[in-house]
Amino acid sequence: MEELVYDQINETVYTETMDNGLKVFLLAKPEMAKTFGIFTTNYGSIDQTFTPIGQDEKVTVPEGIAHFLEHKLFEKEDRDVFQDFTKLGASANAFTSFTKTAYLFTATSQIEKNVETLLNFVQDPYFSEESVEKEKGIIAQEIRMYDDQPDWRSFFGTIQSLYHHHPVKVDIAGTVDSIQNITKDDLYACYETFYHPSNMVLFVAGNIEPEAMMKQIRENQDSKEFPAAPEINRSYPDEPTEVAKANNSITMPVTTAKAMVGVKEKVTHLTGKELLRAELLSSMILDYYFSKSGAFYEELYRSDLIDDSFQFETELDRQFGFTILGGDTRKPEEMTKRVKEMLHELKENSISDEDFTRMKRKKIGQFMRALNSLEFIANQFTHYHTLGVDLFDVLPVIESLTSKDAEEYLQNWINEEAISVFQVKPQENE
Amino acid sequence: MKIKEEVLLEKQGYRLHILPSKKYKTISIVAKFKTPLRREGITERALLPHVLQKATNNHPNVREFQSSFENLYGTVLSSDGTKKGENHVISFRMEVVNEAYLNDQEPILEEALKLFNEVLYAPKVEGEGFDSSIVEREKQTLEQKITSVKDDKMSYANMRLMDHMCKDEPYSLHVSGYQDDISSITPESLYNYYRSMIKNDLLDVYVIGDIDQTEIEKMTDKYFIRENSSNQDNDQVSTSKDVKEVNEVVEREEVNQGKLHIGYRTYTKFGDPDYYALQIFNGLFGGFPSSKLFMNVREKHSLAYYAASRFESHKGLLLVFSGVDPKDYKQAKSIILEQMDAMQNGDFTEEQVEETKEQVIHQLQETMDNANGIIEVLYHQMLSGAEMPVNDLIEHIRKVTKQDVVAMANKIKLDTIYFLTSLEGGE
Structure with missing residues (x-):
């Protein structure tokens, strides 16, 4: 067991790689009542085409299967795993993203048994035709719920405009049609390929004793048999750097239009500190211009092109990356035109040292606030780990950034061909 | 439970609740203003948090005001109105990084509380009212917020259920206010409402984090005191209706x-x-x-x-x-x-x-x-x-x-x- 000590924030992370390849991280927070455990596989909705373990040919599985598998892992031959956690006074959940599937619990008692339950249920799949069929109705209602949410539709609509072929453009849950084709054999093929311990990370944070917990996890893993760690062969289509659609829209029964401007990031194969720097710089630059203290925000807000719902985010991950800005607007055409111009103007402006220091302070504060949450630490640490980044490097990396770094970053950031505009239009305007 | 007991102190015009805890890397300060839930004034109460968070007398420029929070290591201030039974509560929440975790030696907390004080007690005023351009713009924002409740079907269905179920009870009032009220609100009428809220609402201030009681009291006495308020609680007890038919x-x-x-x-x-x-x-x-x-x-x-x-x-x-x-x-x-x-x-x-x-x-x-x-x-x-x-x-x-x-x-x-x-x- 190795100790990673982070002095400035007064935290220690304990880590060990199990013989079967599973990476384990533990963070003790004895002042907290609760413990949060999250077991993550580096497999998400974009991993649709791959060579299944033990086969030679590539297959493409139905859209939404990673998420479907996440649902079905909770069901066993004789019981529902939610009830196991219930009996232990804990609450359990799971989520699927573009690149990950994660299973988690929070508990304030019987922590050892909860960790055991988490490891055992994820490592013991049971899929049957009957239970696969039953799940289709539930997931169909989950998809329908999102269909009625204009924020989700505008977010996904923007991604679909940015990408031609890449499966990031596919809704994480799939479609009501695509999930009908999912079979129990598909689920096993995905499970066996992507749920090998060597493709997974376990993070437990909270009221724990690290030595004893690591020992327990080691014994649990040693008692199970796994084949040798496979090399996972995933495949993604070639994706052009320019966007699929520069302009697109849908109509929905909304009272206020929504307009989004998306930027397709070309820095899609960054890892480690490089990726962290890119992520921090883009977020600090956007913050400087488009947060409530920013010149661009002020102009857009004053001219009634945006309101309080205006948001922006950058997501960089393996295989893809995008920045999206937007929200409700009464003047979608004018808003998107002006935001696009602003994105081009970024290059021509510079940020003074004093202002850049202010953005650094803001970022440091944001990060320190987030550290109050065990969930944030465990999720984000895992996410960064799979991308070769150490979460607790965030502070020193922020400290090291200069306004010159921002200027350099801006020079190769945004091109016209990488921008898409997406609108959700109210029906009466038709 | 490892939380130390809460320290409750009756102060001039507010009650102070101090909660020392080593769980957090930040200090949270929450001020809660409570009054009976009534149709009259509900839209003003929805609008006020928006207006007060835009500028103060000392920081009259919106961007400069926001920048001063960023300089305090991204101190955040947010505000919202909620129902507590048939009472209405406006909460102002601030979160400040604990200086112990910063390389800097600046008094971040004290500066943040100073800003908090300005937001509550020294807003940007023109003559007998709030800044008129801020009020106009925030009226538009609120109006948009009210009309777009419909776009979130779960909240909308919940609101409609309350409309039907609690029709003649204050509980059915909409915390985001009413579109019909907006046009008649002026910078002056809103300022009047604000003054009566600051004087008459019941105020509770909570401070939680790794803090020292004496130091915190010194600061809150400086920044939260209300000379003209006796901090009376005029709680409205919620009605509970018999159901005659479903x-x-x-x-x-x-x-x-x-x-x-x-x-x-x-x-x-x-x-x-x-x-x-x-x-x-x-x-x-x-x-x-x-x-x-x-x-x-x-x-x-x-x-x-x-x-x-x-x-x-x-x-x-x-x-x-x-x-x-x-x-x-x-x-x-x-x-x-x-x-x-x-x-x-x-x-x-x-x-x-x-x-x-x-x-x-x-x-x-x-x-x-x-x-x-x-x-x-x-x-x-x-x-x-x-x-x-x-x-x-x-x-x-x-x-x-x-x-x-x-x-x-x-x-x-x-x-x-x-x-x-x-x-x-x-x-």
């Missing part, structure tokens, strides 16, 4: 999924002796994935992705919500009503009662790990005059029996069934 309402909008929301009356409030039985009741009925609603509507019949219940503890309501296909309305409704019958008939085991207690206790302990969670629990308790340490709460929960839960189930009355469905079908 009301069923179907409304139509263009939706893919129908929203089935059902309202019950519990006649049980925070601080009542059988409140703990209500907590366990809700856990068995619809509070968790192990509950009857989830197990039957979702797992057994695959009708929904979510089917759950929650209770409002000042007004005495129990609310069920689920998203189902329009064609499944009748089936989903009857399954939900059957689950309530089952609760009333005691169709659950002693073992399930025990498991539910552990879940409710777990939830409470988890809440107490969160700074805002602790503040909400304590504020809640204080308003109900039922203050007790967490360990006592847990003791009370442990004492609930199956008989108590059955008695609670039989006390609860169905009031209104609301279904928001698509333009066609779903009857």
Whole structure:
């Protein structure tokens, strides 16, 4: 067991790689009542085409299967795993993203048994035709719920405009049609390929004793048999750097239009500190211009092109990356035109040292606030780990950034061909 | 529970609650202004948080005002209005990084409290009113917010259920205000409302984090004191209506999924002796994935992705919500009503009662790990005059029996069934 000590924030992370390849991280927070455990596989909705373990040919599985598998892992031959956690006074959940599937619990008692339950249920799949069929109705209602949410539709609509072929453009849950084709054999093929311990990370944070917990996890893993760690062969289509659609829209029964401007990031194969720097710089630059203290925000807000719902985010991950800005607007055409111009103007402006220091302070504060949450630490640490980044490097990396770094970053950031505009239009305007 | 006891101090014009805790790397300060919930003034109360957070007398420029927060290591200030039973509470929340974790030697907390003070007591004023351009712009923003409630179908269905169920009770008032009021609000009328709120509302200030009582008191005495206020509580006790007949309402909008929301009356409030039985009741009925609603509507019949219940503890309501296909309305409704019958008939085991207690206790302990969670629990308790340490709460929960839960189930009355469905079908 190795100790990673982070002095400035007064935290220690304990880590060990199990013989079967599973990476384990533990963070003790004895002042907290609760413990949060999250077991993550580096497999998400974009991993649709791959060579299944033990086969030679590539297959493409139905859209939404990673998420479907996440649902079905909770069901066993004789019981529902939610009830196991219930009996232990804990609450359990799971989520699927573009690149990950994660299973988690929070508990304030019987922590050892909860960790055991988490490891055992994820490592013991049971899929049957009957239970696969039953799940289709539930997931169909989950998809329908999102269909009625204009924020989700505008977010996904923007991604679909940015990408031609890449499966990031596919809704994480799939479609009501695509999930009908999912079979129990598909689920096993995905499970066996992507749920090998060597493709997974376990993070437990909270009221724990690290030595004893690591020992327990080691014994649990040693008692199970796994084949040798496979090399996972995933495949993604070639994706052009320019966007699929520069302009697109849908109509929905909304009272206020929504307009989004998306930027397709070309820095899609960054890892480690490089990726962290890119992520921090883009977020600090956007913050400087488009947060409530920013010149661009002020102009857009004053001219009634945006309101309080205006948001922006950058997501960089393996295989893809995008920045999206937007929200409700009464003047979608004018808003998107002006935001696009602003994105081009970024290059021509510079940020003074004093202002850049202010953005650094803001970022440091944001990060320190987030550290109050065990969930944030465990999720984000895992996410960064799979991308070769150490979460607790965030502070020193922020400290090291200069306004010159921002200027350099801006020079190769945004091109016209990488921008898409997406609108959700109210029906009466038709 | 490792939380130290709360220190409560009566100050000039406010009550100060100090909660030393080593759990956080930040310090949270929350100021809560409470008044009876009334139709008159509700739109002003929705608008005020927006206006006050834009500029102050000392920082009249909006961007410069925001920048000063960023310079204090991204100190955040937010504000919102909520209902606590039939009272209205405006909360201002600030979170500041604890200086101990910074390389800097600047007095971040004191500077942040100074800004907090300006936001509350020294807003940007022109003549006898607020800055008119800020008020005009924020009126537009609020109007947009009011009209777009409809775009979030779950909140909208919930609002419509309350509109029907609590029609003649203050509880049905909309916290985001009313479109009809907006045009008549002027910078002067809003400023008048603000002055009376600052003078007459009941003010509680909470400070939580790794802090020293003497130091905090020194600062809050400087920044929160209200010379002209006696800080009187004119609490409005929530009404609880008898149900004469069950009301069923179907409304139509263009939706893919129908929203089935059902309202019950519990006649049980925070601080009542059988409140703990209500907590366990809700856990068995619809509070968790192990509950009857989830197990039957979702797992057994695959009708929904979510089917759950929650209770409002000042007004005495129990609310069920689920998203189902329009064609499944009748089936989903009857399954939900059957689950309530089952609760009333005691169709659950002693073992399930025990498991539910552990879940409710777990939830409470988890809440107490969160700074805002602790503040909400304590504020809640204080308003109900039922203050007790967490360990006592847990003791009370442990004492609930199956008989108590059955008695609670039989006390609860169905009031209104609301279904928001698509333009066609779903009857």
